[in-house]
Amino acid sequence: MDDLKSYGKLIIQYWRPILVLVILGGVVGFLYASLQTTKFVASATLFVGKIPEASTDSYYTFEGFYSQQAAADYTDVVIGLLKSKELAVEAAMDAKLDTSGESIESFVEAKKTAPQVINLKVALENREDAKKLLLALTKLVDKRSKDLAKQGTKNLFVESASNQTSVYAVNPPTILYTLGSSVIGGFIGILAAAFINYIKTPRG
Numbered sequence: 671m672d673d674l675k676s677y678g679k680l681i682i683q684y685w686r687p688i689l690v691l692v693i694l695g696g697v698v699g700f701l702y703a704s705l706q707t708t709k710f711v712a713s714a715t716l717f718v719g720k721i722p723e724a725s726t727d728s729y730y731t732f733e734g735f736y737s738q739q740a741a742a743d744y745t746d747v748v749i750g751l752l753k754s755k756e757l758a759v760e761a762a763m764d765a766k767l768d769t770s771g772e773s774i775e776s777f778v779e780a781k782k783t784a785p786q787v788i789n790l791k792v793a794l795e796n797r798e799d800a801k802k803l804l805l806a807l808t809k810l811v812d813k814r815s816k817d818l819a820k821q822g823t824k825n826l827f828v829e830s831a832s833n834q835t836s837v838y839a840v841n842p843p844t845i846l847y848t849l850g851s852s853v854i855g856g857f858i859g860i861l862a863a864a865f866i867n868y869i870k871t872p873r874g
Contacts, residue, residue: 680863688859695855699847706842709793712800713838714808715831716788718745718815741826742785744815748828749788751811752780761810765802778807787831793840801837 681688720741751757758775767774779791790807794800812828 677860677864680860680867684859684863684866688856688863691855691859691862692852693855695858696848696852698855699849699851700844702851703842703844703847707795708842709795709840710797710800711838711840712792712794712804713836714790714804715783716748716790716808716811716828717831718742718748718786718788718826718828720744720826744826745782745786745788747818748811748815749780749782751814752778752788752790752807757807757810757814761803761806764810765799765806767799767803774803777803797837797839801835804835 718741753775755773755775758778762774777793779793781789783789790804792800792804792807794803808828808830815826815828818826
């Protein structure tokens with residue numbers, strides 16, 4: 671309680687410089703947010719599946735029973751492919767995007783939302799470029815999956831769960847940056863006031 675009272679006295683005593691730092695912090699945060707560019711995020715839900723081998727009159731196969739589990743296990747492989755630099759660069763080239771000097775894979779986000787479902791997002795500064803890269807990635811990962819299937823598990827596929835590609839704008843959080851910087855400015859002001867008060871306090 672005594673500490674709170676002492677800090678309260680400091681704030682009252684040095685409220686002008688503290689207020690100046692709060693305002694300056696807010697201005698810095700606002701300017702920083704203003705310099706940030708709007709990102710366009712293209713999003714799609716991908717489904718990883720495996721076509722089971724059909725049973726015949728002469729024999730019965732358990733392939734249908736295990737196909738779902740095989741596809742679920744393969745989903746992690748697909749996520750690894752989507753996050754790889756090689757696939758991202760190849761997809762960017764297919765989409766005719768300039769990738770010079772950029773880590774294109776850093777704009778790609780892939781998360782498993784269910785055993786056979788992947789949420790794929792691409793964030794770029796251009797709406798059409800984000801959409802093109804997303805579609806190129808989806809097409810390329812399906813092709814790679816089929817190529818890998820020829821060497822091992824057959825009939826694996828990756829497809830979009832919808833024919834529509836969602837693209838939305840993500841604006842910089844101006845209010846959050848401004849408020850956060852104001853709080854930091856006020857905190858610095860209080861620390862500076864405490865330090866000045868400590869120096870001025872007579873000792874001995």
